[in-house]
Amino acid sequence: MLRRTQFALLVLVLFPALVLVSTRPSTAQDTTAVEVGGIDTSNFPEITLFVSVRDLYTIPVPDLTAEDFEVTVDGSVVSILSVENVTQNELPISVVLVIDSSESMAGGPLENAKAAAQTFLDSLAPGDEVALIDFDSTVRIVQDFTTDLDTVRGAIDTLQAGGRTALYDASYQAADVASRANNPRRFVVLLTDGNEYGQLSLNPAEAGIELAGSQNIPFYVIGLGYEVDPNYLANLADLTRGRSLIYAQADELTALYTYLAIYLRTQYIVTIDPDLEPDGAEHTVQVDVAGGTGTGTFTAPDLYPQGTIEGLPEEAVSEPVTVIAQVSAVRGLGN
Structure with a gap:
C-alpha cells in the first residue's frame, strides 16, 4: 500500500x-x-x-x-x-534509450538527461535489456542490447554535447536496433530538445515512423523545451502507439523517466x-x-500460395515453347 x-x-x-x-x-x-x-x-x-x-x-x-x-x-x-x-509474471522487456547530445544540450540539460537515464535503469528488473543511442550531427550506437545494466551506466557517463541534430536518422536507427531485440516487449524512449537541424539526416522524416510501425515498436518521445518539432514528435509517438510529451524544464526528467520505467513494466x-x-x-x-x-x-500475414508464370507467349504459337511456373507457399502445398 x-x-x-x-x-x-x-x-x-x-x-x-x-x-x-x-x-x-x-x-x-x-x-x-x-x-x-x-x-x-x-x-x-x-x-x-x-x-x-x-x-x-x-x-x-x-x-x-x-x-x-x-x-x-x-x-x-x-x-x-x-x-x-x-511484472507479476517476471517477463523481460527491451528498451532503446535515445538521448540527444547536440550542442544545445550542453550543461544542465544533458546532465539531467544522463541522471534520468541512470534512474530509469534503477527501475528495471533482472533480465531486462537496454541499448543506448546518442545523436548530434551523426547517430551512434553507444551500447547495443545488454542485460548488464552496469555496462549501460558506464556508457551513459561517456555522453558529451556537441554538433547539430540528426533527429530523423536517430529515430530510424532506434527503430532498427529495437527490431533486433531479444524480447517481444520492446520500446524506444527518445529525448530531444530540438528538431531536425542542419538537414544532416540521410533518412526522411517518415522512415523511422514507418519502420517502427511495421515492427510494432512504440516510441515514447520526450520533447524538452520550446524548440522542438511537436508535429513530428506527435506523429512518431501516435503512429507507433506510443506517447509524446513536451516538457518545459530538464530538472524533472528523473521523475518522468522513473514513471516511464514503471509504466513499461506494468503491461x-x-x-x-x-x-x-x-x-x-x-x-x-x-x-x-x-x-x-x-x-x-x-x-494479418499473407500466407496463401503466390504463383508467377514466366515465358508465356503473348501471341499464338506454332511450336512448343518453354513456360516456367513458380509457386511460393509459406505454409506448404497440400496433396
Missing part, C-alpha cells in the same frame, strides 16, 4: 507540469485508460496484444485476469488464450485466437477492461 501511495504522489506531482501532445488511450467515464501499445502477429493464427490499463490518476491497474478482459476483432468477440502481467500481455484467414487483410481490435476501451489495427 505504501508503494502504491508513493507512486500516486509521483504521478500527481509530475503530470501537472507536462503538456500532453498525444494521448493514445480511449477512456470510459474518465476513470480507466486502456492502451493497445503493440500487436504481434509473428505467431499467427495467435495474436499477442500489449495492453496498458491505468486508473484516473494514471496508476497501473494490478491483478487483472483473463475474465476481466473482452476482446473483439472487427466487432466479433474472440477467444482469449492467456493474460500475463509483465498486460493478452494472447487471442481471432480465427482469421492469412490473407493480408487489415483488422481492427478492441479491448474492453475495467470500464475502459482501447483500440488498435493490425494486418
Whole structure:
C-alpha cells in the first residue's frame, strides 16, 4: 500500500507540469485508460496484444485476469488464450534509450538527461535489456542490447554535447536496433530538445515512423523545451502507439523517466485466437477492461500460395515453347 501511495504522489506531482501532445488511450467515464501499445502477429493464427490499463490518476491497474478482459476483432468477440502481467509474471522487456547530445544540450540539460537515464535503469528488473543511442550531427550506437545494466551506466557517463541534430536518422536507427531485440516487449524512449537541424539526416522524416510501425515498436518521445518539432514528435509517438510529451524544464526528467520505467513494466500481455484467414487483410481490435476501451489495427500475414508464370507467349504459337511456373507457399502445398 505504501508503494502504491508513493507512486500516486509521483504521478500527481509530475503530470501537472507536462503538456500532453498525444494521448493514445480511449477512456470510459474518465476513470480507466486502456492502451493497445503493440500487436504481434509473428505467431499467427495467435495474436499477442500489449495492453496498458491505468486508473484516473494514471496508476497501473494490478491483478487483472483473463475474465476481466473482452476482446473483439472487427466487432466479433474472440477467444482469449492467456493474460500475463509483465511484472507479476517476471517477463523481460527491451528498451532503446535515445538521448540527444547536440550542442544545445550542453550543461544542465544533458546532465539531467544522463541522471534520468541512470534512474530509469534503477527501475528495471533482472533480465531486462537496454541499448543506448546518442545523436548530434551523426547517430551512434553507444551500447547495443545488454542485460548488464552496469555496462549501460558506464556508457551513459561517456555522453558529451556537441554538433547539430540528426533527429530523423536517430529515430530510424532506434527503430532498427529495437527490431533486433531479444524480447517481444520492446520500446524506444527518445529525448530531444530540438528538431531536425542542419538537414544532416540521410533518412526522411517518415522512415523511422514507418519502420517502427511495421515492427510494432512504440516510441515514447520526450520533447524538452520550446524548440522542438511537436508535429513530428506527435506523429512518431501516435503512429507507433506510443506517447509524446513536451516538457518545459530538464530538472524533472528523473521523475518522468522513473514513471516511464514503471509504466513499461506494468503491461498486460493478452494472447487471442481471432480465427482469421492469412490473407493480408487489415483488422481492427478492441479491448474492453475495467470500464475502459482501447483500440488498435493490425494486418494479418499473407500466407496463401503466390504463383508467377514466366515465358508465356503473348501471341499464338506454332511450336512448343518453354513456360516456367513458380509457386511460393509459406505454409506448404497440400496433396
